[in-house]
Amino acid sequence: MRRIISLIILAVIAVGFILTFSQIPFGKDKIDVANYYIKKGIEETGAVNIVTSVVLNYRGFDTLGEVTILFVAAIGLGTVLFVEKKVKEIASKSEDRSKRASLILRTGSHLLFPLILLFGAYVFVHGHLTPGGGFQGGAIIASGFLLMYLAFPKQSIDKKSFSVVESLGGLIFVGIGLLGLVFSGYFLTNFLPKGIPNTIFSAGIIPIIYIAVGLKIGFELTAIIDDLLGRSR
Amino acid sequence: MIFQLILIFIMIILAVAAVIFKDLINAVVTCAAVSLITSILFYFLQAPDVAMAEAAIGAGLTTAIFIIAIKKTERYEK
Numbered sequence: 001m002r003r004i005i006s007l008i009i010l011a012v013i014a015v016g017f018i019l020t021f022s023q024i025p026f027g028k029d030k031i032d033v034a035n036y037y038i039k040k041g042i043e044e045t046g047a048v049n050i051v052t053s054v055v056l057n058y059r060g061f062d063t064l065g066e067v068t069i070l071f072v073a074a075i076g077l078g079t080v081l082f083v084e085k086k087v088k089e090i091a092s093k094s095e096d097r098s099k100r101a102s103l104i105l106r107t108g109s110h111l112l113f114p115l116i117l118l119f120g121a122y123v124f125v126h127g128h129l130t131p132g133g134g135f136q137g138g139a140i141i142a143s144g145f146l147l148m149y150l151a152f153p154k155q156s157i158d159k160k161s162f163s164v165v166e167s168l169g170g171l172i173f174v175g176i177g178l179l180g181l182v183f184s185g186y187f188l189t190n191f192l193p194k195g196i197p198n199t200i201f202s203a204g205i206i207p208i209i210y211i212a213v214g215l216k217i218g219f220e221l222t223a224i225i226d227d228l229l230g231r232s233r
Numbered sequence: 234m235i236f237q238l239i240l241i242f243i244m245i246i247l248a249v250a251a252v253i254f255k256d257l258i259n260a261v262v263t264c265a266a267v268s269l270i271t272s273i274l275f276y277f278l279q280a281p282d283v284a285m286a287e288a289a290i291g292a293g294l295t296t297a298i299f300i301i302a303i304k305k306t307e308r309y310e311k
Contacts, residue, residue: 051282123285131281139289146297221294228301 046194047128047203055133056206060188064173066135067213071170074220074227081227101151109151116144124214128203134210138217145222149229157226162219169216176205176212237277244270255310257303265296 025031037050037058045053055063100106123130124137145157180189188205195202244267251263268291275284 132285136285136289139286139294143289143293228298
């Protein structure tokens with residue numbers, strides 16, 4: 001009986017999807033919003049990467065919401081795992097966690113870690129010129145820290161300085177938004193000069209916000225990994 | 234085009250395998266492979282921004298977080 005009901009429900013959902021998707025003109029030049037962004041994006045925002053101009057200029061407030069969601073998730077994870085850590089600390093004192101990673105992993109991560117950090121920084125600094133941006137660059141930086149965590153089981157990050165940078169990133173984002181409110185009348189308006197497209201000092205507030213977001217996301221994800229491994233002092 | 238079809242086919246096989254595997258480490262690795270192929274497909278669909286996010290978060294960080302969780306709980310599905 002349950003199977004028949006679930007089959008019927010699946011069929012209803014499938015019919016709904018088919019009816020919806022048959023209405024959308026795929027691959028045709030009919031979507032007005034996309035056309036507007038492609039034609040006017042560079043001129044209005046100064047960012048060559050149209051995705052970035054949408055994410056941080058046309059829909060900047062949504063991005064602030066996304067950053068907030070990640071921030072709240074990190075706080076929640078830290079809170080939940082903090083209780084467990086107290087119990088674990090007593091248990092872990094007796095067992096010796098002196099396992100070392102292999103030589104290949106240690107040497108390789110020594111060599112790769114600075115390069116990964118550099119690449120992450122490159123991705124979020126050039127967010128308005130090349131594909132990528134704050135979220136991608138931050139994730140790359142966090143994966144570099146993850147490599148270090150795997151290679152050196154005894155060490156951990158300095159949680160306090162990390163949370164300071166993280167909070168500063170969020171503050172810069174909101175502060176620039178408020179400055180836009182002061183200078184141009186709208187929250188997160190581009191109040192700086194747009195400059196010449198294709199150069200690094202262009203697109204007004206976009207590079208500044210992306211640097212802040214990149215640092216914030218990278219250090220936040222690193223803190224999440226640290227919380228999960230339960231290693232910080 | 235054929236290359237993309239092959240990738241999609243491999244992706245479906247890996248996704249089914251991730252459900253079937255009883256060893257959760259294997260399942261997580263197949264999930265990471267699905268993410269990697271997804272990011273390649275995003276690149277072919279001319280969405281390099283999404284491809285980068287998918288490769289860094291889907292294939293890198295999520296896999297690590299899953300493996301940490303498995304290490305702290307149980308490796309085999311009952």
